[in-house]
Amino acid sequence: MEAVPRSLRILAPAALLAATLISLVIGLAIGGAAAERTLADPGTVVRYGLPAARTLVNVSMAVLIGALVTAVWALAPERKEWRTALDLAAGAAAVLTVASAATIIFTYVDVSAQPFSGDAAFGAGLAQFVTQLELGQLWLIELLLAAATTVLCFAVRDRRWALVALVAALATTLPLAQQGHAAGASGHAQAVNSLLVHLIGASVWLGGLVALVVVSRGMDRGRLATVTARYSTLALLAFIGVAASGVVSAWQRIGSFDALFGSGYGALVLLKVAALLGLGIAGVVWRRAAIPRLGGPRGARIFTWLVLAELAVMGAASGFAGALGRTATPLALESARDTGSPTVSPAEWLTGDPLPPELTAGSYVTVWKFDLAWILVCVFGAIFYLGGVIRLHRRGDRWPIGRTVAWLAGLAMLFYTTNGALNAYEQYLFSVHMLGHMMLTMLIPLVLVLGAPVTLALRAAEKRSDGSWGPREWILWLVQTPYSKVITHPAVAAVVFAGSLWVFYFTPIARWAASEHLGHQWMIIHFLISGYLFSLSMIGIDPVPYRFPYPLRIVILFATMAAHAFFGVTIMTGQGLLLADWYGAMGRTWGATPLEDQRTGGGIAWGIGELPTLALALIVAIQWSRSDDREQKRKDRAADRSGDAELRAYNEMLAKQAERDQRQVRR
Structure with missing residues (x-):
């Protein structure tokens, strides 16, 4: 007997779509986006059609991501629920593709003031829009990503390929995150990352609930309770991300409480906040009251009413979000380079942000640039790690306090590097950039590795028995893949660790990472991972397929130290700027000259950068010594158990050999 009525699979999408459309129309009226423009009005069809198409993009993307996350995290491929989830994802990807194409056409008509037509001139203008203008290029990328994800979702049915499809689906959020109101204004990086968190969190939350409704067909009450509990965990994390990013994004666009309560944009923000609070209350009801009762006789009714109510509120939030995207913001969010003002500084022209105050010793404590x-x-x-430690403690298992301290210390250093003065000044001073680089690739990974997070996760995570994969199963698969065996091999890790310096700074990659938001985020992730894998291969506690013997590890460490030193000396003695059109064009009136600052950065790479490597060598030496001690203790215990039988046998062999030698001498 099914746990939920069949009518729910009709009522749930209807509630979502109806609430979305109604709130979208109301939101357009409140924000003023539905009003006819005095100049270059695109017409009623475009005024309503563009936000409707954009909202459909958001909802279909949410269902796509939510269905794939649910399949990968909560469902078993051997069950019908798995195929249902992938079919839902494929359908949502197809809708996303069509909605993206429609949005491209509506957007072109809106920005060009050209009426829609089927003639060659309109097609040529549309082609120019998607190939030469950034907004059109972003929508073209969105369209291509959606089409590729559609093919993947229709083609794959294997668990691992479903993970590939999920990565492709998550990539569809990137072009949208770069189109927000604040994406091109001051604080571009913070705005893009906040919107990215918002999109992914909302997608997992909304799309996961839609997927839960669709795959509930044929489930018994016990299975429904299990899958719902897994979704609830994801929804809680998504709620935190959506709430935090929503506050940050809204404040960047409003800037004051007067604007919050005195503008159409502020009114829509308040409506979204009300919807978010309602969803938060629904989440509490799910976790405290509904899930424990799903297996009971009234479980189906509770599930049905809660789902309908939550989807209706989610639809309202989605509609208001679509209207917000078309509503003028109280703050003028225009990039400095787009204002045309003659007072724009070179730093503002290059980075979009004003030049920070002069860097002093106190600036390393007082200046912050937060990244949500x-x-x-x-x-x-920190939460997941401490949660694992607490679970082990409740089970009666011990976890070394030193590992916990190391992990939290590494996260604290990562927090400061990505949010403190290093993040605020790295775009303007090569020396600060190099200091942040050394933190990301050498010091932070070294401390994080000592926390042994993989070992903790394998010990704390529960083993699943229903055919689905949770944290434990995914981690076990990940550490055993051929790719993992290659990148964790000590030789490969050492080459990537040392070679990345040269490839990054002496190729156009450095310019890409300096000027593009995506490139900067790639730089942080790459250097964190490369440093982590190298430290793991040298001193890691977590299991890896192969590690070099201790003497060879010392040799590798000193070889990488030499490579770093040679790199630092090369930077220090260089006569030209590495990024002359960036660090040399900031127009700073304080601090060292760009070339002197670059040489300081080379000194940091040579001097300060070697300290973590020396710490690695010291830790390897200590582990080597302890390994010898453990081996000697093992031999001593074996001798105690056997009564030194091995030693007596060895002495008897020597005595017999001496006696044989004496007989040969007498002859």
Whole structure:
């Protein structure tokens, strides 16, 4: 007998779509986006059609991501629920593709003031829009990503390929995150990351609930309770991300409480806040009251009413979000380079942000530049780790306090590097950039590795028995893949660790990472991972397929130290700027000259950068000594158990050999 009525699979999408459309129309009226423009009005069809198409993009993307996350995290491929989830994802990806194409056409008509037509001139203008203008290029990328994800979702049915499809689906959020109101204004990086967190969190939350409704067909009450509990965990994390990013994004666009309560944009923000609070209350009801009762006789009724109510509120939030995207913000969010003002400084022209005050010793404590995405990475990393430690403690298992301290210290350093003065000044001073680089690739990974997070996760995570994969199963698969065996091999890790310096700074990659938001985020992730894998291969506690013997590890460490020193000396003695059109064009009137600052950065790479490597060598030496001690103790215990039988046998062999030698001499 099914746990929920069949009518729910009709009522749930209807409630979502109806609430979305109604709130979208109301939101357009409140924000003023539905009013006819005095100049270059695109017409009623575009005024309503563009936000409707954009909202459909958001909802279909949410269902796509939510369905794939649910399949990968909560469902078993051997069950019908798995195929249902992938079919839902494929359908949502197809809708996303069509909605993206429609949005491209509506957007072109809106920005060009050209009426829609089927003639060659309109097609040529549309082609120019998607190939030469950034907004059109972003929508073209969105369209191509959606089409590729559609093919993947229709083609794959294997668990691992479903993970590939999920990565492709998550990539569809990137072009949208770069189109927000504040994406091109001051604070571009913070705005893009906040919007990215918001999109992913909302997608997992909304799309996961839709997927839960669709895959509930054929489930018994016990199975429904299990899958719902897994979704509830994801929804809680998504709620935190959506709430935090929503506050940051709204404040960047409003800037004051007067604007919050005195503008159409502020009114829509308040409506979204009300919807978010309602969803938060629904989440509490799910976790405290509903899930424990799903297996009972009234479980189906409770599930049905809660789902309908939550989807209706989610639809309202989605509609208001679509209207917000078309509503003028109280703050003028225009990039400095786009204002045309003659007073724009070179630093503002290059980075979009004003030049910070002169760097002093106190600036390393007082100046901050927060990044919500990396704040959440650090916070969730600490919560999950401490949660694992607490679970082990309740089970009666011990976990060394030193590992916990090391992990939290590493996250604290990561938090400071991505949110403190290093993040505020690294775009303007090569020396600060190099200091942050050394932190990301050498010091932070070294401390994080000592926390042994993989070992903790394998010990704390529960083993699943229903055919689905949770944290334990995914981690076990990940550490055993051929790719993992290659990148964790000590030789490969050492080459990537040392070679990345040269490839990064002496190729156009450095310019890309300096000027593009995506490139900067890639730089942080790459250097963190490369440093982590190298430290793991040298001193890691977590299991890896192969490690070099201790003497060879020392040799590798000194070889990488030499490579770093040679790199630092090369930077220090260089006569030209590495990024002359960036660090040399900031127009700073304080601090060292760009070339002197670059030489300081080379000194940091040579001097300060070697300290973590020396610490690695010291830890390897200590581990080597302890390994010898353990081996000697093992031999002593074996001798105690056998009564030194091995030693007596060895002495008897020597005595017989001496006696044989004496007989040969007498002959």
